[in-house]
Amino acid sequence: xxxxxxxxxxxxxxxxxxxxxxxxxxxxxxxxxxxxxxxxxxxxxxxxxxxxxxxxxxxxxxxxxxxxxxxxxxxxxxxxxxxxxxxxxxxxxxxxxxxxxxxxxxxxxxxxxxxxx
Numbered sequence: 372x373x374x375x376x377x378x379x380x381x382x383x384x385x386x387x388x389x390x391x392x393x394x395x396x397x398x399x400x401x402x403x404x405x406x407x408x409x410x411x412x413x414x415x416x417x418x419x420x421x422x423x424x425x426x427x428x429x430x431x432x433x434x435x436x437x438x439x440x441x442x443x444x445x446x447x448x449x450x451x452x453x454x455x456x457x458x459x460x461x462x463x464x465x466x467x468x469x470x471x472x473x474x475x476x477x478x479x480x481x482x483x484x485x486x487x488x
Contacts, residue, residue, distance in 0.1 A: 397438040402431050402450050405457030412464040420463035427456035 406427050414420035434449035 397434060397446055397450065399431060399450060402427065402453040402457060405454050406431065409457050409460035409464065412461055414460040414464045417464050417467045420460040420467065423456045423460040423463065427453045427460060430456060
């Protein structure tokens with residue numbers, strides 16, 4: 372009887388470990404922080420960046436749905452896409468801000484030249 376209970380305990384432990392691995396939570400921290408960063412740098416105000424920000428949000432939602440349906444591999448893939456789109460939104464927002472600053476500097480130089488004539 373003792374032998375049977377040890378086998379039963381071992382089987383229960385193996386089942387618990389397998390269930391724990393199968394239902395590992397989806398790690399959305401990188402995607403959500405990327406989306407937050409894009410929002411903070413003003414991606415919503417830059418057309419191209421806004422597009423990628425929206426894609427990142429949609430991909431994060433899709434990843435959560437896929438994870439809920441036990442499609443972990445697809446969910447992980449969607450999370451990576453969301454993270455990359457969020458990063459692209461940040462980069463496009465910064466590029467737009469830098470272009471705007473460069474245009475302002477060029478205009479200041481033109482004004483200084485006009486003043487010195």
